[in-house]
Amino acid sequence: MTSSFKGPKASRRQFLAGAAVIGAGAATGVRAATPDPLITEIQPWAQGLGDGVDATPYGMPIRFEQDVVRRNVPWLTADPISSINFTPIHALDGTITPQGCAFERHHSGAIELAKEDYRLMINGLVDRPLVFTYEDLERFPREQHVYFCECAANTGMEWAGAQLNGAQFTHGMIHNMEYTGVPLRTLLNEAGIQTEGKWVYVEGADASSNGRSIPLEKALEDVLVAFKANGEALRKEHGYPVRLVVPGWEGNMWVKWLRRIEVTTQAVESREETSKYTDTLADGTSRKWTWVMDAKSVVTSPSPQSPIKHGPGPLVITGLAWSGHGKIKRVDVSIDGGKTWQQARLASEPGDKALARFYLDINWDGSEMLLQSRAMDETGYVQPTKKQLREVRGLNSVYHNNCIQTWHVKTNGEAENVEVS
Amino acid sequence: MSKSLKLFAGSAISTVLMLTLSVNFADRLTPEMPAEFDRVAVENDREFHLIARAYADEAKADAPFGLGREALPEEIAAWNLDVSPDGTGLPVGSGDVMTGEEVFADNCAVCHGDFAEGRDNWPKLAGGDGTLADDDPLKTVGSYWPHLSTTWDYVNRSMPFGNAQSLTADEVYAIVAYILYSNYLVEDDFVLSNENFTEIVLPNAEGFIIDDRAETEYAIWSGEPCMENCKESVEITRRATNLDVTPGVDTAEEQAATAPAAEAPAAEEAAAPAAEPAAEPEAVVEAAAPAAIDMDLAGKGEKVFKKCKACHKVGDGAKNGSGPQLNGIVGRAVASADGFKYSGPMVDHGGDWTPERLAAFLANPKGEVKGTKMSFAGLKKEEDVAAVIEYLKTFGQ
Missing domain, CATH: 1.10.760.10 (Cytochrome c-like domain)
Structure with a gap:
């Protein structure tokens, strides 16, 4: 069995020692001292009855999974109503993020907007300014796409040094869903764009309005006006009933509770595209319109919130990779802090601007590891180290930190967020 | 004389005013489209894009679906509130610094402080001049925001927090005038109006460049990466546990308890359930x-x-x-x-x-x-x- 693993081989003695830790769970070579009562005794669930089909009209995860939830970092913001929480990526697998634990970012809270109260206006430089109801939107030809949505501030707390101890907190401002909706270009065609139109300004129905300007080229390329995610209605916190999906671009542009699209000649330069979501460089000048989220990856397990509990032996190293420029081409993993790298296995054909899941199956010898992952996308871009990023941008960029992350895995299996030379 | 005036008088007089007249303001600030705003490879998903383009062409060529209805002028007027750097969208109105101080005290000071200096973790709107290249820059309307239109637009549509769109146009002009005054950018007798609005040039108006990652980063961080002997040694230089600012993972109480002491008031508030406060x-x-x-x-x-x-x-x-x-x-x-x-x-x-x-x-x-x-x-x-x-x-x- 161990021969199929690519990683460093453990000695038979180490392997047995590791197996002993897990007792009955070990696969080969160990004889249990006593029979397992979970097998030899009749258990209540094997004798009595479970819930009926009317117990959970809409099911929630079983109570044993109650730790797999969004969490926030209270000291980050003044108030949870204008704040962010984090997807528990350390505890998920696959690529699709369940809506119920997909991160939220609100600027004036998650509002409750009923479909019958929903209106979408297209105005500005169009032939026919229009108002759509929710029902109107459902009558346009639909498309389906899986896309990641990453907040520009994801990993932003790590610029100055390793700070938050967990993949959820360092990389959890991301989710990946299958969206159903109408291409924005279909709606814009319905209104008829005038030739002077160069931008669209999009805003939401909440008090923040969170307006953003998007170049017309992008608006016509792949932006989606979405009303379903992962097969069901959007959640309130993700913009029910309608949100904008701006593939590969920073999450702030994915306007929730979308209520208005204005075709303009110039960018509005709203609060969210000037005072926020701009990247200050070391000399004090700032980049604006840094919309694309560059290629990035992170090992989700093992990680500080997902330590190794089974001792040496077979170990699944897994993580996520993504790029706002297209598909992930390759992910490399290092267990020695970047001295040597080996190519990880992609679980499936990566999608365009969607999360990719990678695995590296090793036979852990029980020694310390400095775990890193490095993504490469189809443009040939290679995820940089934090040092490389700092050389170009300094320490105050806040946003768009796509550096290689390091987890220090100790001999007891615990992991810690560290920076390495 | 009001309290704030006493506090600001000495320095305000000696401060060089940043109010600049510029008839070319609007032209200068018309943003140019970045040459290559998106390097999404044309190669990828060629088939899909072709299909999509064909579909788009078809949609353009064909008659519209005829869905939706015409937006009425009153409806457009109600929602089309955004204000652009060249002043497009500004309503007629005016407000002076002293009125602004009162309106600000009533509506804004609870979070932003009496002098726009910010309270707790709430945004500071004044100060920070010349700090953008520092280790810990203070980004305010005065030190960072490139356009005054952004301030007017945001106050008008999204403030006060929890009571948005409750201010009159004149009150918004007055608040913006007071924020300028708090940043030493105007005198206490200043009146801001739709007439003189675009004459104000904020100190950091020229402080932004359009995304240049394609030139400064992508070319460097591309190509076949190193796989073997990539560095001689590796040392741990920083540890997250040294800071110990990660929230606990079990309960909201723990999240509050493990937040840094200096931020405790904000942390306590943030730990309260965010759901459905209204x-x-x-x-x-x-x-x-x-x-x-x-x-x-x-x-x-x-x-x-x-x-x-x-x-x-x-x-x-x-x-x-x-x-x-x-x-x-x-x-x-x-x-x-x-x-x-x-x-x-x-x-x-x-x-x-x-x-x-x-x-x-x-x-x-x-x-x-x-x-x-x-x-x-x-x-x-x-x-x-x-x-x-x-x-x-x-x-x-």
């Missing part, structure tokens, strides 16, 4: 109110309470924020919310919050308790005071 009080009003409470009045009070909500939580699970939680406040001992750090004068105020004492405090907080941390100007209307107290009575504990 809907909750209504439900409680209906379910739990004793008969003696005037429900109509309490309903009015709920609207008035919007002015308080940014700092004060009330209802199930309410926790202290910038201000103490207010469950049971009517009749509660003064300065008695567990875990809230009251000012000395508030502790000295003593006794219980009878409706009468609350009314006096709410009408004139700083007059009634000199030195209170609550930087709210007070409720001017007696009926608002009565209504909000009636509303607070509905939260027993």
